[in-house]
Amino acid sequence: MIAEGAFIEVLFPTTEKPRQPGLPHICYCLAVRPPLALVAYTTSAPWPPDAPLPLGIRLFTQEEAIALNQRRAFRLHLNRQARVPLTTSWIPHLNAPNQGVIAVAPERLRQELYDITLELLRRYERNVERLGP
Amino acid sequence: MGRNAARQAITLRLDPEQFRRLESLARAENRTPTNYVETAVLRDMAAKEETTRVITMFVAADAAGLVPGPLARTQGESDERYLERSALTDRLFAIPDAE
Numbered sequence: 001m002i003a004e005g006a007f008i009e010v011l012f013p014t015t016e017k018p019r020q021p022g023l024p025h026i027c028y029c030l031a032v033r034p035p036l037a038l039v040a041y042t043t044s045a046p047w048p049p050d051a052p053l054p055l056g057i058r059l060f061t062q063e064e065a066i067a068l069n070q071r072r073a074f075r076l077h078l079n080r081q082a083r084v085p086l087t088t089s090w091i092p093h094l095n096a097p098n099q100g101v102i103a104v105a106p107e108r109l110r111q112e113l114y115d116i117t118l119e120l121l122r123r124y125e126r127n128v129e130r131l132g133p
Numbered sequence: 134m135g136r137n138a139a140r141q142a143i144t145l146r147l148d149p150e151q152f153r154r155l156e157s158l159a160r161a162e163n164r165t166p167t168n169y170v171e172t173a174v175l176r177d178m179a180a181k182e183e184t185t186r187v188i189t190m191f192v193a194a195d196a197a198g199l200v201p202g203p204l205a206r207t208q209g210e211s212d213e214r215y216l217e218r219s220a221l222t223d224r225l226f227a228i229p230d231a232e
Contacts, residue, residue, distance in 0.1 A: 003207045004218065012191075015179045018231065019194040031222040033201035038225055048177055056188070082191040083226065085199060110207075114221070121224055124187040 001098070002091070003032050005105040007068055010039050011090055012082055021090050026102060028076050030117060034086060041080040044072040054079060056120045058113065068103040078117050145170060192230040201226050 002008055006029040011021035027039035047053065056079030065073050084090040093100025105113065147155065152166070159169035204219045 003205050005207060013193070015175065018191045019197075021193075030225065031218065032205035033203065033222060033226065034205065035199050036196055036201045036226075038222065054186075079187065080189050080191075081225070081228075082193065083196050084193045085196050087195075089195075090193060114218070117225070118221060120188055121221065124228065125224070127187055 002029055002037065002086075002094075002101060004029055005110040007042075007070070007102045007105070008039070008091060008100050009093055009102070010082070010084065011092065012039070012041050024092070026070060026074070027082075028078075028105070028113065030078075030081065032086070036083055037086050037091070038081060038083055041077045041082070042074050043077075044074040047075065055123070056080075056116060058116065068105070070102065076113070078113060079120055188228060189231045190228040197230075 007026050008029055009024050010027040012023065012025040012027055013020060014022040026042050028042060029037060029039050031038045047057075053059075056077060058076045058078065060068070060070075060074050060076065062073040065071065086094065088094050091100060155166050155169065159166045162169065164172065201222075204215070204222055206215055210218075
């Protein structure tokens, strides 16, 4: 079932249309608080070679991807999140018996991703305090 | 004023072989070559902007008015971890939409 640690397909919004269902991406579920879910974006597209990798991006090798029932190496953007309703318009396989869960991160990985998210949040809140929302 | 009136046009020159590849890639995504290039540039710019942001939060239009309920527990989760995660998600859910 969808909960923290699950990888699920979500129609993650695009930069061009940030409030509407976008393209299908496998996302990492950070939290479920019905009627909402908080998910983080993943992509297998290459990162621009001259752009530094910011905090919040976790690279997964092909071996790690396969262990999570995914075919290709990918990167997880914990710094790119979406709050979406728990509906099939955002989570297309929600009504499937397993709610479309592709894999569940093992405990150690969940803790690693939790720690990164916590550090991101601390930095975000420091910036808001310093610069304003 | 039309959508294009305020938009800046640029000239892009490609070798014929590169243009053929561009056409082929664009066709595969049901895009025009111009739209393909525009989308690729916007994505690259967004990736570079992302390096300067800490968290980008998208809030679905149909989520804006919804109040998040209690956090769903994960299997076998201890009370201590559940409380920690609840506090974390309270703070994450308070982040406003990136727009």
